[in-house]
Amino acid sequence: MSNRMVCREASHAGSWYTASGSQLNAQLEGWLSQAQSTAGPARAIIAPHAGYTYCGACAAHAYKQVDPSITRRVFILGPSHHVPLSRCALSPAEVYRTPLYDLRIDQKVYADLWKTGMFERMSLQTDEDEHSIEMHLPYTAKAMERHSLHSHALLQCQRFRYTYYDESQGEIYRSIEHLDKMGMGIIEQLDPISFSNYLKKYHNTICGRHPIGVLLNAVAELKKNGTDMNFSFLNYAQSSQCRNWSDSSVSYAAGALVVH
Template sequence: MPVRRATHAGSWYSDSGAELTRQLDYWLNQADLTHGPARAIIAPHAGYQYCGACGGYAYRQISPVVVRRIFILGPSHHVRLSGCALSNTQKYKTPLYDLHIDTSINNELEMTGQFEWMDLDTDENEHSIEMHLPYVAKVMENYKDQFTIVPILVGSLSPDKEATYGRILASYLADPKNLFIISSDFCHWGHRFRYTYYDRSFENIYQSIESLDRVGMNIIENLNPIEFTNYLKKYGNTICGRHPIGILLHAIQEILKNDTSQSASLKFLKYAQSSQCRNVNDSSVSYASAALVID
């Protein structure tokens, strides 16, 4: 089986293991453990100079002593998929060390008939999964031979499809040994993103963007997938990981439906913007980190 190269190393993040370790240590140390141990996190996937610090708040909530399998759900930016695709490789390279694919889980998921396979070019061109791998490698470094990963590329899904994948993945999310990473940036604002929503009750555009994002973040914290879908329809907010987030929300609902003794709490821990938009010629991308705890 082929090996997926770290194709964005050296551009989106450092290709030096020593430098990358220094950066990740710094960002993790800036965050406190306030909502863990996380069963799932939501974290951004932009270049580390923009979102590395924000991502640290999500990764700080992980308990590596517990986790033995990590599902990474990232949106497809370059290839149109009507469903979800699995990685047809043996391992993913990072500047720190290689991460091994859980082929047995891949086979289980394929048996559902709902998954296809990514070809290597699609896999290596996409950044939404890769940008989480250095953080995974860093957090899990003391257990590097004791865990596997399950990368899942998520296409453009209908609400019904999100619910289908949520039901399929709920049993995995229910297992405390599994961690789910939901890869998503938030609002992409500006003409280059073809999105310029502005609530003029705010003095500045960047304040309107943050307000819009926080409305969506509050809905996600409420764990209501239908309300989240309605929010996206109403505002059109360009949250690129909206379908992975939708899958997570449906999976949580499935767990709570099947076991009424359990409770779930999702909290956003950090919010940031790549820049502050003040006029219509500006642009920015928003980043948010969250953690899910299931008791």
């Protein structure tokens, strides 16, 4: 066995979030303290992956639902913004380094996934250049700080450029919110076919639509076995309010899946 350790650094710290562990810890604790817990611990969450200045508070509503005492392993799925991928990809990293502490990736799980033949591998450079998973690492570390953690990440590909406007909703930002919340309502139904039909009809470029699709299909399989679950969105925000066609904004949403 090789003793080689391949680490993925938090390469964008200082731009996406502060590189100072103490400052970052204080920020996360502040946002989490303002979020409310739901009735039960989450088995899955959906959270945004923009810079913490824009969506750190929104993401806290999802991570507040994580109970480290019942969580043995975390799977993180994120979109690829720069490199096209034909399927989910596995990183060569063995450790993800964050300003809080390191997250060790479960190599046995990686090996088992690779044996299925359903995954491809990404380079370490591709992983380091992609921010979607990186933004969840400090929050994962914070949510799990009272529990030893094995982390696992899956990556899928998406790109977005989209303009939508329904005049009946009023100003542009209200139209965007209407479309977003229509999709959020469909996700809460835990119906992968309805979500797929929504994407085909409206072409809303939800950045995490493929990871969300994986979650919805996994839930659908579990429901066949009688597992009782519900998903609720806990927070919604926009980076800015679009009022004319020269404006742009990004929508953020946080939600949690609870198993009863």
